[in-house]
Amino acid sequence: EAGVVQSPRYKIIEKKQPVAFWCNPISGHNTLYWYLQNLGQGPELLIRYENEEAVDDSQLPKDRFSAERLKGVDSTLKIQPAELGDSAVYLCASSLSQLAGGRPDTQYFGPGTRLTVL
Amino acid sequence: AQSVTQLGSHVSVSEGALVLLRCNYSSSVPPYLFWYVQYPNQGLQLLLKYTSAATLVKGINGFEAEFKKSETSFHLTKPSAHMSDAAEYFCAVSRGKLIFGQGTELSVKP
Numbered sequence: 001e002a003g004v005v006q007s008p009r010y011k012i013i014e015k016k017q018p019v020a021f022w023c024n025p026i027s028g029h030n031t032l033y034w035y036l037q038n039l040g041q042g043p044e045l046l047i048r049y050e051n052e053e054a055v056d057d058s059q060l061p062k063d064r065f066s067a068e069r070l071k072g073v074d075s076t077l078k079i080q081p082a083e084l085g086d087s088a089v090y091l092c093a094s095s096l097s098q099l100a101g102g103r104p105d106t107q108y109f110g111p112g113t114r115l116t117v118l
Numbered sequence: 119a120q121s122v123t124q125l126g127s128h129v130s131v132s133e134g135a136l137v138l139l140r141c142n143y144s145s146s147v148p149p150y151l152f153w154y155v156q157y158p159n160q161g162l163q164l165l166l167k168y169t170s171a172a173t174l175v176k177g178i179n180g181f182e183a184e185f186k187k188s189e190t191s192f193h194l195t196k197p198s199a200h201m202s203d204a205a206e207y208f209c210a211v212s213r214g215k216l217i218f219g220q221g222t223e224l225s226v227k228p
Contacts, residue, residue, distance in 0.1 A: 004161070040127075042208050042218025043162070056215060091161055104150050104169075104212045109161030 002026070004110035006092050012116045018080035021113045025073070025094030032069060033107060034077050035091040043091055049075065050097075079115075087117045120145045122209045124219035132227045137181075137196040139222045141209030144190065151192045152210040153183055156221075162208065168192060179203070199226045 005024040013019050025032050030051050035043035046065070048056040051072035060067065064083070069075040079086055089112040095105040125140040143149055150169050154162040166177025173185040183194045192209060204226045209219040 040221070042210070042221050043216075044218070045215050048215065093161075104216075106164050106167065107216060109154075109163070111159070111161045114159075 004092055004094055004108055006090075006110035006113055008113055009111060010114050010116075012118065013082055014118050015084055016081040018078065019082050019115060020076055020078045021090050021092075021115075023075045023077070023092030023110060025075070025092070026108055028096070029094035029108075030072070030097050031095045031105070032075050033093040033095075034067060034075070035093065037089040037091055037112070039088070046077070082115075082117045084117050087115055089114050120149065120211050120217050122151075122211050122217060122219040124207075124209050124222050126222055127220065128223045128225065130225040130227060131199045133201055134198050137194070137199045137203065137224065139194040139207050139209075139224065141183075141192045141194065141219060142190050143192060143209075143211045145211060148187075150212045151183075151185065152212065152216065153177065153181070153192075153194050154208045154210060154218075155179075156206045156208065158205075165194070165207075199224075201226050201228065 007022050032049040034046040036046050037043040047060045047067050049069045052069050067077045091112045092110045093107040095107045121144045123142045152167045153165040155165050156162045165181050166175045168175050168185045176182045181196045183192050206221045206223050208221045210216045
């Protein structure tokens with residue numbers, strides 16, 4: 001079974017340019033997550049989707065970041081315009097479901113996209 | 119608010135020695151706890167998880183962790199380190215969303 005797929009794996013852009021990351025979750029997984037991982041730190045949640053609905057985007061900087069999950073499958077995370085401080089690894093993860101108050105399902109992570117902003 | 123603290127950003131052991139990676143959590147309600155491993159240029163892989171069943175949890179690759187409520191700890195151990203265990207290890211707590219610690223880099227010397 002294929003795991004979580006992300007592309008591109010690496011991206012180098014100049015500041016103020018736009019950039020987009022793509023994620024294909026494991027088939028059948030309703031919940032999709034985008035995380036930001038700065039160098040030497042643990043991942044931090046940016047946004048969580050249940051099917052096509054964003055149920056937790058409280059940590060997403062909405063002035064420059066946007067995300068979508070059309071049809072409740074693939075997802076795209078966009079930054080426009082990118083800043084130097086956005087250089088990091090962007091991780092996508094998926095799980096079967098994340099029921100409120102229930103046991104959390106295991107999250108499966110993709111390999112990430114390493115963004116470098118010059 | 120929930121949080122996790124991993125004591126020691128770098129741990130170095132000799133091959134065959136005991137591995138002990140420390141994690142303490144802060145949670146106002148019984149937590150769900152996880153250990154993930156991250157190899158260079160890869161995503162995170164689940165090692166094991168505690169979901170309020172047995173307090174001693176066995177995971178993959180010979181790792182295990184014990185939930186100790188009185189100490190608010192969930193330390194990760196492995197009796198005998200292998201070179202392939204060298205990686206970054208993250209402890210995480212979940213009550214709706216995963217909150218990760220800052221990670222511990224494990225080095226294994228031959």
